Amino acid sequence: MLGAQRKDHLREILRRDGRVVAKDVAADLGVSEDSIRRDLRELADAGEMVRVYGGALPIPPADRPIDQRALLATESKERVARRAVELITPASTIVLDAGTTTLAMTRMLPPGADLTVITPSPAIALAVAEHSDARVVIIGGELARFSMVASGPLAMEAVQHLHADAFFLGATGIDPVRGLTTGNLDDAVTKRAIAARCAHTYVLGSEEKIGATSRYPVLELEAVAGLVVDPVDPNPVISELAERVAVLR
Amino acid sequence: MLGAQRKDHLREILRRDGRVVAKDVAADLGVSEDSIRRDLRELADAGEMVRVYGGALPIPPADRPIDQRALLATESKERVARRAVELITPASTIVLDAGTTTLAMTRMLPPGADLTVITPSPAIALAVAEHSDARVVIIGGELARFSMVASGPLAMEAVQHLHADAFFLGATGIDPVRGLTTGNLDDAVTKRAIAARCAHTYVLGSEEKIGATSRYPVLELEAVAGLVVDPVDPNPVISELAERVAVLR
């Protein structure tokens, strides 16, 4: 393996796993830890990651140059996305909703996992196609301007014919009393229809969603298989939610 | 082996393996590493790959000028797009194919024209939603990696239910003898199916397409309502094409 290739490999591991463990990579690649450490140091000097004891981590969004920050999810969303990706089983079919958290998930999809990703969002479809080797199926229909998601009768019909193992749903409000809510009626209908066609529905709950409510109800909390939350979110509402739904953190 | 052949071989290896190791190639070909290094240096100077210690690697996507080329249509494409937009009648339903020329069209769509735009391309769908006030309908299906267009059986079924006034078709080859051709079989099938559901099909013929041919036939020239070409394109093939199809310039 070329030295330059090794750096690409480290970048790839960081993108996928969210961290690099120097010892593991050295063993995997059959090179000394010294070389890996040298690479990590150079990558850190180049501002591509931050060096920590034992390996390296992504640059915290707060420290990132502003032009990137707008595109990338917040730290909380990235943690939620990472936890959610762990729920994906190889050779399965999953549905990814629109949203910044699911967008973050597209960058973490494991390569070679033989996945099929179905999505009503053109942006998610393009992101999956770019960042992973999964089959991509886009749900057709009229694009709702509000959310840039295929919805309306055409989408509803397309949804009736799909079947998937897992649905990663984004809701703008996740509240112990009001349940899952979103800001657009069409979206709510579409999300509900998709959930009905998937074996398991997981809700992505980054910190700003917990305890919030929006106008249109999507699903009862009891109807979902799990609520994925930020592992470091101290919000007490999460324990309230845990009484009605399995919380994964 | 000729020097030029050797360079082709290096290109091929890079394409196949994603890297070139100077030592290995030298041993394989029975030439000195010096020659390989010289070749690699020239190829790198020509911008075809990046030289690294021990060999060469592909140009990282971020540095690729293709990205800019994909975003910004050539002047010829812009002129073709402008001419094509003139064919759109208010309150009509049109289908936009994938491609840089249609992407240029999305920026020129007249506001307030009460248009409905149907497209099998997620990228076009997003661009239309961003740049115009048209209703956007996306055709669902499996995304073909080659062209990032919905195709396959799901797309075919969705196409059967649509109806539009005009289809703006992109073909990679437009030839007086071979007709309209494209580089991917799935694409050809999808384009043909869409054309069958539209009252008028217009082909977008920016300069590099005229007289070119690709592998898979899409349609006969007689099957389209018009061929939109660059007003300032002096290519004599255009007059040949005019004998079989209405040329709009």
Next chain:
DNA sequence: GTTAACCGTGCAAGAACGTGCAACTTCGTG
């Protein structure tokens, strides 16, 4: 506070590199 893992630095061996040069081939010209 002890211990083990991890780190940075210095160092030496080896690999890869660039340059200059001579032998050879190719090509054009007389």
Next chain:
DNA sequence: CACGAAGTTGCACGTTCTTGCACGGTTAAC
């Protein structure tokens, strides 16, 4: 065909880069 110019190729040489190891300092964990 003879000749020279131009280009290509392989080799020699000194230089630079990379890598793994040794050693002593630092950090985290128990």
